[in-house]
Amino acid sequence: MRWSNALIPTLKETPADAVAPSHSLLLRAGMVRQLGAGTYTYLPLGFRVLNKAIQIVREEMDAAGAQELLMPAVHPVELWQESNRFGIMGEILMKLNLSGEGGGPTHVLGPTHEEVITDVARDLIKSYKQLPLTLYQIQTKFRNEARPRFGILRTREFLMKDAYSFDADVAQLNQSYDAMYEAYCRIFDRCGFPYVAVEAESGPIGGDASHEFMVPCAIGEDVVIHCAKCSYAANREKAEIGQVAAAAAGEAAPYQEVATPGRKTIREVCEFLKLPEARSAKFLIYMADDRPIGALVRGDHELNEAKLRRVSKAERLVPADPGPIEKIAGASIGSIGPINLAQKIAVYMDRSVAALADVVVGANREGFHLTGVVPARDLTHGEVHDLRNAEKDDPCPRCGSAMELSQGIEIGHVFKLGTKYSDALNATFLNDKGAAVPLIMGCYGIGVNRILAAAVETGHDANGIIWPLNLAPYEVVLVPLQVQNAAVMEAAALLEQQFTEAGVDVLVDDREQRPGVKFKDADLIGIPLRVVVGERGLKDGTIEVKWRTDEAAHTVPAANAGETILAELQARHAAIAEKCNERRAERAASRNR
């Protein structure tokens, strides 16, 4: 491709709205352009990168034995009602009415495809002899995100690779899951990402085992908890917390009601009572599928809604509105507590509260709190669970060491679904005993656009993007410095031909621009290898070669420059492949251990 013919609208200045490095650099490099909130055009250069990512994903999915298909984005609303996710998904679903008349939605735009694939499976998979089977697609998903963010990181419309496995039993499911997990590792190895696989919460997708693939990064929206000692790693939504010793329960006096006039928040109450926040507990009331429940966590801790949802066995868990809360507790938020509510609602208590010798809670009387509440004595009606978000230095659930906290971009997620959808949609097959049993499913997603975001977040410097070789829109940018000089252009054309014949993507910057402009743009768009052909070099019989990741350039003899440069490129590819193989071997070794 000749730059003079290409649409590569680079920008000198950073667009004001771009906050994340990936956002501003993708805009400045002329790779994407915003249409509206959470909707982006991929310009030719950005689309080339997207296609590189798609190609890697496709190759590894195929290599893992998955078969590609393509499902529609427009789904009949009945299918979503059948799985009961029409309500659960809530506002995230983009709804359409295609009836030509009034009334409610007749269709939704697919935010994910468990329903559609299960519909395919219930019609087409009839026998255990057809199993195992893994199907995948690379397709646009639609989610009405409440708040699109950070350029292409969180958008309303995005490309997802979604795969679904169908198995006859749990052992087969485990094999299918492991094959996808391994394929994901290879994909992200090939992208050159410093990813980590962490235990994850499965969320509304359902199921009982799940891992997320995270790329560590400052703008990452997810919090990863990990233990440096035993390598336990989990999303904060999921991260368990090791046991903490319970305080010795001495002979304690009964609890007392004390006036806390006007003190609403934990901080205000604790300051007033001159107690640390860690000796108080907040009582939070949630609606668990329309049934009110209460959760008690220490004042200085955060409730983990996923954990509460799991122990309460709720499909949908949302904070209760103030009105119902006051009706239940007889006091406004700020004075509510767990004592004497056990008859009215289920109460769940975090282990850290249970471990306290005594604690301050709301009195369910406006402007009053109870001090000296002894959990072991006074809160016996509450179930005790791990209900809070892990914090830095909390004990590891495996080894007890202090855990650490970091941020990451979620680029992939694998789930064991079990029979959640096959049960809901009645997708059964005949097993080897002739019995009709539900298909056992897994699902596996990769946010393809996020591969670009993650690559730029982890690969950039002051001058611009630094694409990994396997994702770069072009591997080589060939820069003839004097386009009016016939010898320079001839040498460049020869190299272009050699690269093209070798199957190497090359961009020739044939623009009539001063060298500085070309160098700046080459750095900005992040092409891994820059080859400069100039009058000066040709006079000495040399061509300049510079890797985007290297500090300095080096020269190669002009006579056989094409071969030499192709050999360098091949060596880099080989090094990446070798590293991927090493990691693969490490994974195999750790599995056998």
Place this chain on the structure above:
RNA sequence: CGGGGCGUAGCGCAGCCUGGUUAGCGCGCCUGCCUUGGGAGCAGGAGGUCACCAGUUCGAAUCUGGUCGCCCCGACCA
């Protein structure tokens, strides 16, 4: 949905508070000259219903009300 900010040329911004000829500046773009190894210089030029609607006024980019859009924080979340 709550809080904050912003909307003036493709991009970055000034002008608005204190209303008044033809709305400016830088980058980019076009033409010419010149220059040619890290975003040069000079000269000329094109490009804007000042987000939209309504109001106040002799007169609105500027004041008032509303609407829409975008960004950030929070809530929410595959």
